Amino acid sequence: MSAHPVRWAEAAPSFFKRSEPGTWDPAKQKFEPLVGVPRLQALEGDLPQFQLLEFVEWDLQPLSKGGGLNVLEISEFKQTDTELAYRYRLIHCIQTKFLASWEPGGLDVDEGHYHAKWTRSAGGTLRIEAEKRLRYAREDEVMPGFSRMLNLLNPAMTSLLMSELAFYGVRDYLVGRPSPVRLALDKT
Numbered sequence: 001m002s003a004h005p006v007r008w009a010e011a012a013p014s015f016f017k018r019s020e021p022g023t024w025d026p027a028k029q030k031f032e033p034l035v036g037v038p039r040l041q042a043l044e045g046d047l048p049q050f051q052l053l054e055f056v057e058w059d060l061q062p063l064s065k066g067g068g069l070n071v072l073e074i075s076e077f078k079q080t081d082t083e084l085a086y087r088y089r090l091i092h093c094i095q096t097k098f099l100a101s102w103e104p105g106g107l108d109v110d111e112g113h114y115h116a117k118w119t120r121s122a123g124g125t126l127r128i129e130a131e132k133r134l135r136y137a138r139e140d141e142v143m144p145g146f147s148r149m150l151n152l153l154n155p156a157m158t159s160l161l162m163s164e165l166a167f168y169g170v171r172d173y174l175v176g177r178p179s180p181v182r183l184a185l186d187k188t
């Protein structure tokens with residue numbers, strides 16, 4: 001089973017447009033993708049810690065249209081045939097989009113963890129625990145009070161996102177329902 005961060009774009013293409021392992025260079029303000037053996041190690045789950053470029057977009061009309069281009073640090077990564085766990089935290093928010101325009105920065109907090117474990121006894125039980133924290137930065141707001149409004153809406157939007165990605169996506173995959181959000185479950 002896998003909801004591996006490197007496979008987020010495969011798992012939920014309606015939300016994740018890109019999820020690529022690499023390294024953020026703050027001096028150059030550039031993300032360099034991993035190549036060769038380090039890339040294969042990230043894909044196979046052999047790196048306990050790595051950086052990831054995350055590009056997301058959503059259109060939840062009439063609620064919200066937006067996106068983000070972020071560099072995350074994935075840590076405490078563990079993957080076995082019955083378990084997947086990791087933590088993530090924001091290294092750098094490159095851009096965010098709300099309504100119509102992409103602006104530099106936007107988030108100053110994007111962190112959490114994911115833990116899925118399959119227990120084979122008594123018919124099997126899948127337990128998923130996911131936590132996410134987001135906060136929009138005031139210094140990057142386009143108009144006064146905008147980050148405050150986004151932070152007030154944040155719990156509802158994050159709950160919707162986590163329900164769709166962490167719960168319904170897994171459930172729909174396991175029961176074979178077509179879903180716009182499918183977690184990449186593969187053989188490990």
